[in-house]
Amino acid sequence: MKTNLLEPRALCLLLISTLTVMSNVTIAPALPGLANEFSGTPSADFLVKMLLPIPALFVVIFAPALGWTADKFGRRNQIIIATIVFSIAGAAGAQLQGLEAIIISRAILGICVAGLMTAVTALITDYYSGQKRSQFMGLQQAFSSIGGILFIVTAGYLANTSARLPFYIYAVAILFVPLIFLSISETKQAVQPSDHQQDYKNTRWKQPLIGCSILIFCHFMVFYILPTQVPFFMVEIGITDPSKSGLAIGMGTLMAAISSIFFGKLVAKIQSYGVALISFIAMSLGMFVLSQATSFSSVILGCGLMGVCMGFVMPNFMTKGMELVPSNKRGLASGVLTSSIFIGQFVSPFFSSALIAKLGYSDFYLLAGAFTLVLALAGTTTLKKQSALITNLK
Structure with a gap:
């Protein structure tokens, strides 16, 4: 009944699951530096603080709709598109000059997280059943938690150098795209x-x-x-x-x-x-x-x-x-x-x-x-x- 973590399909889904926690925690150590950088911008303190909850708000808004599109057009295609856009929108914060533009990129990031979470959860339910599904859901939560720890520690280290560097952590997502192409299919569990x-x-x-x-x-x-x-x-x-x-x-x-x-x-x-x-x-x-x-x-x-x-x-x-x-x-x-x-x-x-x-x-x-x-x-x-x-x- 054990899940083989070396199986490409399982490993891919677990790695993608780490991206969902990245949306909020990654730039948390950079907030003081960003507040200092944009101190001359009107309402800068409020807007910088909004950088954390903005992705969550857009997940709430778009998750049901993107769950429907995953059913309608396929989980695999949605994961591929969402992962690519996730890496671009997340890393864009390192280069965007205006605070409003960074907020927009964070909103897009939240939409991508909604697309990833809905499609990945649906695929896990497609691929696994019974005890194996329970085991995999537990592993998914473990990977998410461990990923959160790694990302926040790395972001804290990078933020000591520049408040913009933690945004580049999001670019890691692009490395998962080849694995998605090779390992993820629309095949459902035959139950x-x-x-x-x-x-x-x-x-x-x-x-x-x-x-x-x-x-x-x-x-x-x-x-x-x-x-x-x-x-x-x-x-x-x-x-x-x-x-x-x-x-x-x-x-x-x-x-x-x-x-x-x-x-x-x-x-x-x-x-x-x-x-x-x-x-x-x-x-x-x-x-x-x-x-x-x-x-x-x-x-x-x-x-x-x-x-x-x-x-x-x-x-x-x-x-x-x-x-x-x-x-x-x-x-x-x-x-x-x-x-x-x-x-x-x-x-x-x-x-x-x-x-x-x-x-x-x-x-x-x-x-x-x-x-x-x-x-x-x-x-x-x-x-x-x-x-x-x-x-x-x-």
């Missing part, structure tokens, strides 16, 4: 469901898809507290070294990578609803630890627990959301799931900042932990009902 199962797929697949999308949205709304609020929280409790906030965020990413590697084995033992339960409980415990945190070690522990949840939740709900989707709707379905991820990311800073202003950090983390326990119950119930239904259909 023939029973008549009852096929009838359910054709008529009732939307309900579990929407349920998983809502849970993914809620998860990201809470998880994005890590990069958006924890650095400010650390300053509040007296940890002012920026490198330590980077280590705390890195711990969350590292634990997400480690836990996602074991997702396939864990889901085989305790089922998807069992994974949902322990995932959200881990997040809730992380919130409780942060609510009581007064030292760097306790912050690291809380962030690590949040990362464990991330490593399990993403492959779990992506797999279950796509489980009953007919093959000709998988692109559209992956577009819906992709939008839910980025809507959660986009909304998170607004809701968390408002609540922190009213409650303070400690009470806010307790509230977030209680909300995550609700997600544990909702996620477990949703996936248990879906698993029982699928068992009855077999």
Whole structure:
């Protein structure tokens, strides 16, 4: 049941998955330098800060439509086009002279990410089924997390020389194009469901898809507290070294990578609803630890627990959301799931900042932990009902 990572098709899909996290994190270390470079531009501080969320906003807008085009015109063609444009639009920021032009290039980058995520998720569902699909989804999350760590470290090093150099990291994507040409095809997994199962797929697949999308949205709304609020929280409790906030965020990413590697084995033992339960409980415990945190070690522990949840939740709900989707709707379905991820990311800073202003950090983390326990119950119930239904259909 193990996935052969040396298989060109598998390796290609995993490498492409690293590009999806590159859109946001890569230029983060360059923002102070860019703000200084464009200090004479009207509203420069606001526009520079918008460089990070702009791709996510355009993913939200375009993911459903590009999911549909992946179904209509083919996943392979969309991946090739999106990868080429991704590398050009991303690297363009190194040479564009105006801040507005860079923002436009970032918007195009977001559209490309939407095209990549929807087509890749659909292809994974086409190529793999059952336990192998769960294992691959876990590996995809691991590659994304590891890629995020490598890109942010490399970008930080380059930003010390010039704020424009991190943009060139996006050009790495062009190296994947020959591998895509050689290894990716439109061949779908030849899985023939029973008549009852096929009838359910054709008529009732939307309900579990929407349920998983809502849970993914809620998860990201809470998880994005890590990069958006924890650095400010650390300053509040007296940890002012920026490198330590980077280590705390890195711990969350590292634990997400480690836990996602074991997702396939864990889901085989305790089922998807069992994974949902322990995932959200881990997040809730992380919130409780942060609510009581007064030292760097306790912050690291809380962030690590949040990362464990991330490593399990993403492959779990992506797999279950796509489980009953007919093959000709998988692109559209992956577009819906992709939008839910980025809507959660986009909304998170607004809701968390408002609540922190009213409650303070400690009470806010307790509230977030209680909300995550609700997600544990909702996620477990949703996936248990879906698993029982699928068992009855077999």
